[in-house]
Amino acid sequence: MRFKLRILLSRIYHLFDRHPGHKYGDGIYIYFYNKIRCKVSAGKGSYADLISVMANKNQTLRIGKYVSIGRRLNIIMCGGHNLRVISTYPFKDKISYTPFFKKELREPAYELGDVTIGNDVWIGDDVTIMGGGEIGDGAVIGTKSLVTSNQKLKEYGVYAGIPAKFLYYRFSPGIIKELKKLKWWDMKEEIIKNKNYLLYNPNIKSALSELKKLKKRNDGA
Ligand SMILES: CC(C)(COP(=O)(O)OP(=O)(O)OC[C@H]1O[C@@H](n2cnc3c(N)ncnc32)[C@H](O)[C@@H]1OP(=O)(O)O)[C@@H](O)C(=O)NCCC(=O)NCCS
Secondary structure (H helix, E strand, O other), X not given: OHHHHHHHHHHHHHHOOOOOOEEEOOEEEEEEHHHOOOEEEEOOOOEEOOEEEEOOXXXXXXXXXXXXXXXXXXXXXXXXXXXXXXXXXXXXXXXXXXXXXOHHHXXXXXXXXXXXEOOOOEEXXXXXXXXXXXXXXXXXXXXXXXXXXXXXXXXXXXXXXXXXXXXXXXXXXXXXXXXXXXXXXXXXXXXXXXXXXXXXXXXXXXXHXXXXXXXXXXXXX
């Protein structure tokens, strides 16, 4: 009875949940600055507390499958200011919004590049990723890290700091090679649902061999 009441209360709570973000995929809430809606793709199972994105309309944020994102991820894909002219003030972007400037003078904010986050990535709290950043499958980014513009984080690497520095690989090169081939996130949802205990089994070698068998069956199906 108490359990049912708790479920009911949580449903009521979600009815009134005025989350400011836009929902993508299974559980990705994204808050856009300046009402800019860039293209977003978020894969199955991925979740985030809240992501702030600064981007132009034509830009794309790609988030893979089964990505875990901590609180307050900040993605800066545009909005850089030119340091090689007299003023860093973005005149064309700001003043052109007043009636004294013609609409044609407006131009999109200075772009840094798109951001791509691979599959099965874990991003800690308060991380910032600059435009052009690419996060490889299975990588981990420590809390308060800064992934600088065009930085590429290797698959299954652990990174942290400002700028994010490589700390170590999660597994031996042999295991990483197998995991890169396996791409478990592309297996049928049914298999992932029923056999996900293999994905958190500390005996990696035996879990891997089991998953490989399942993949064979999955591919053959
Ligand atoms: C990155 C992380 C996963 C590494 O964990 P770990 O392997 O147990 O790392 P350790 O604590 O052993 O630290 C290893 C080294 O990395 C450094 N380090 C770890 N986290 C760091 C961070 N966020 N920024 C800078 N350096 C960091 C440590 O100082 C240590 O450096 P040293 O080898 O020179 O002494 C962890 O520190 C982290 O940031 N987790 C995210 C937590 C979080 O945000 N949770 C909430 C959202 S789910």
